[in-house]
Amino acid sequence: MTLIEKIIANHSEKKTVVPGEIVDICIDVRAARDFGGANVVKNLVENNLEIADTSRTFFTFDCNPTGSDQKYAANQQTCRMYARDHGIQVYDIDSGIGTHLVIEQGLATPGSTVVSTDSHANILGAVGAFGQGMGDQDIAAAFANGSVWFKVPKSVKLTLSGKRPENVSAKDIVLNLLHRFGANELLGYSVELYGAEVETLSLDERITIASMGTEMGAIIVMFPPSQAIMDYCEARSGKKLEMIQADADAVYDQEFELDLSSFVPMVSKPGHPEDTVDINEVKKSKIDSAFIGSCTNGRMEDMRITARILKDRKVAPGVVLKIVPATDEIWKQCLEEGLIKIFKDAGALVGNAGCAGCAAGQIGQNGPGEVTLSTGNRNFAGKQGKGSVYLASPATVAASAVAGYITTEDDIPAEPVVFAPGKAEQAAAAKKKAAVEARPVVVEGKVWIIKKDNIDTDMIYHNRYLTITDINEMGKYTFDNLKGWEDFAKKAECGDIVITAKNFGAGSSRQQAVDCFKSLGIQAILAESFGAIYERNAINAAMPILTYQNIAELDLKDRDKVRVDFANGTLTNLENNKTVQITPFSDVQMAIYKKGGLLG
Template identity: 70%
Template sequence: MERKSHTIIEKIIANHSGKELVKPGEIVDISIDVRLARDFGGANVVKNLVDNQLVIENSDKTFFTFDCNPTGSDQKYAANQQKCRLFARDFNIRVYDINSGIGTHLAIDKGLAVPGSTVVSTDSHANILGAIGAFGQGMGDRDIAAAWARGAVWFKVPESVKITLNGKCPEGVYAKDIVLNLLKHFGASSLLGKSVELYGEEVDKLTLDERITISSMGTEMGAIAVFFPPSDEVIQYAKERSGEDFEPVFADGDANYAETFELDMATFIPAISLPGKPHDVVPVEQVKGTKIDSSFIGSCTNGRMEDMRAAARILKGRKVAPGVVLKIVPSTDEVWNACMEEGLIRIFKDAGAMLSNAGCAGCAAGQVGQNGPGEKTVSTGNRNFAGKQGKGDVYLASPATAAASAVAGHITTEDDLPERPSLFEEGHGKQEAVLVTHHDNEKEKPSVIEGRVWLIIEDNIDTDMIFHNQHLAITELSEMGKYTFGNLKGWEDFATKAKPGDIVITGKNFGAGSSRQQAVDCFKSLGVQAVLAESFGAIYERNAINAGFPIMTYESVEELDLQNGNVITVEFETGKITNRENGKNVMVQPFSDVQMEIYRKGDLLHV
């Protein structure tokens, strides 16, 4: 019998699939311990369940978390929230309502998840659960509906990567700086689809809050998850919060890793992401002095108590620079109350900051944190894609850098605060409404297609470029197509040129970013038959497969000698691609059995 030798994710998947041994590339059904849906996506989960006449497998493991618009200030969000509340009453589902905070944080702090458990959410940063050694996954609304109804979902076992951080972390380098340094090293796609494990003496000392910051940006590195072997402190915290006695999961000593890396933490520096790309990381020194209009402190990445304390330490006895807007949003109501008890709220208010109730803030355009055209913002969030947090320029940095910059009026670090702040031109932010999408019910599908090709050979095309978040209030599939690639520079007119039957070929990490289903459905709306890419964002890949929309990955298509407008034939079962103009062909990754089954049914939820 083959000897078991598991990484963290392999061991968790094996434990939840009833298998003694699992291997990378294997597709298995895994039971889900914690099943979350937010106000952003939750109403569509309900719609999928109702439309398909599905019921809840276990209401004790099922939760709503209203964290995107915890103010309930937008009518579309309010309607979605109430729709979820009514459904929750019918099925006895616990609702963490608008007074609670970020769902993934609640899963940890309320003891819903423990080390070694499995969690799914409509939040693309559900892999934040790697901070406690749990397996969290962001998924689309079909996936979540299936998990709620069946208690399990299919999953492909990913390869694992081991990263060891050696040396001592320099003074003034925070957890956010650590993950930004990792992003700079690995980029947005070199860890794509991998499960990452972090090790090292300094890693072992990281607090839960610091681990949350680092794990939350695994999505921006393209990783399935960033796992920390749970420390004694984390294990004790989880036991106290959950009231459970559990066995944490650790990798086997002889576990097999696809790759191993060793980095020297002594080389890490205070870092900042330039606007547009989280992985476009430079030293803060490189942009120091850049005039800013606003700062934001919060999000699932940096809304914890330690982040609030770091900001308060810098803001105490100081004022936000004239005209600068500083927005602070704690991650949970527990953190908000702790800020009040420790006197931090008074510090924030005396400094001139605006403080909101707990939640996700501006990431899903549902709360404070958006900015306006031309506005420059230093943010502690995890994404700064164009349009993600508004229409201005967003720099990603630590809470200390964000607070120091707010006081200075320009980008700076806490050890380089000027005697007098910079003055600047006015700026303002604007929020847009978001909502859920709608799916069609195509069924009979061919296994071989033919169509005109579009070559959009760019890497890291994110979901905001594919379908901008300002259009997320659109719920009808027929209306989505005209916005396809509307935020991708040079391709804004794609929807006016595309015809039903077309096929898109693109680069690496296509669909990076959020869990929005519209980024898949907009192609279906246009009648695009398939998208071929070198690789896909992990959530996008699942969303496409589960919607029955054909996607395929290739190593190279250069041998086809393709030009825009060529007609190609694509065989899903064999993976053969043929250029009908010259007869040349290549082999790409064919559909898996799971993908073919869902494709033929037309949808994950169709029986």
């Protein structure tokens, strides 16, 4: 049998298994991370399932190890509470990447089985273990049953012959493999790596290569464990382990041999990890930011390589470098070896151990138009933000961060390239110069009457949405934190008018609490009084707001149609033609309103 077949057979009731066969496998390590962990808990609770073996069951909070995102924080707390009730160990936000932790903590060893809500759980192939990323229901079943069904994959034997060039890193090796096999030629296969140079690869290098098996479509990339790997795992687990190897007469669906000496430093172009090119094809491409970390390249060796290049150097002006070690143990080792000081002296941001930019994590996101060079494993559009992402080795990323453009360690310029002063967009300038269309001073619309005092800006537009800058996206969140009015945005119609009570807009200075109404097409807001900052924000944004003393005689009810005269200060209920006097626009408010805003 092949490596994967041996591991599956050893964890099933069968002595031998063959490709295509479906068997139940006992799972040695069952983990759920903050990304998906709450859904695992939900599945367990809703189906009244118990935990089969808490000693084999874990939560790992690695996607957002700062809890800086409200949804992640909520998911993490859901998992913590469940873990407390059931005696499950949590590797919390101070720990690092779950798939690395199970190796580091000696939970996963050669020949073992591991499942996680992490598509890169096949990193475990680095130590000759079976690791698989699975969905929430699968993981819940593993928690409850201790086993899951699995279809035995076909195996590929891949031999790397020849000598590895000195300038080719483990990341370059896997990018060369992606160049050769693309994203689907190895789809569904278990790939075993062999060769004299392969045997000498360190654990950190094996993790880098195994991590990107997912990007090649492989079930797993497996390394037969070397003696060094066996010694490491025995020390970490405290157990005497048996070496696992494929049989000499193992049957492989396909066999390949590639010349490692022909491999070159490579870069993945934005959008697709498999779109790899010789680094010389993209050399001197300007970058805005750089990222070193992820489950692919957040290891100690990667940190040392980064420090070697950054020592006594500075990150190029205008470039942001973010560094995130894979585990807390590595972070502390960086501290002990003085690497953190080197990173900080160079001008880098160093984050908590974790996954960082993947899955909208805590560090590594980029903005529209931003060009990032990253050591991550994925660069799909939108995966790491709204910019574009190149993938490369830690040495390439560190060298490029210093240079200001994509380059190699042996070709760092004496002086970094800096950004040239930009020009204002002509379209934006033309828009500002365009004449403001005459704005109506009398409007008509249906009313919403909200009889509540002290409606603050968090009730109007909650702080969890403050990162939104596109006014077109703001409207749907209006009042979603105001009890009884959470569905306002769904019911409101363009042209509506809001009438409320005292101190509307109390609280923070957030402009979104004004702009969300403009986004919905609300024509005016009337209140007995407004929060001081809110009043200024609304007037400056040309959002019509007016105050009133008493409008009881209008006999208004929700969805009555009214007319508001900004200049003369009148409010008329068009259902009964009753009119009352309200406070008209001041000269300043009218001037700002007519030109479309303070900056119009």
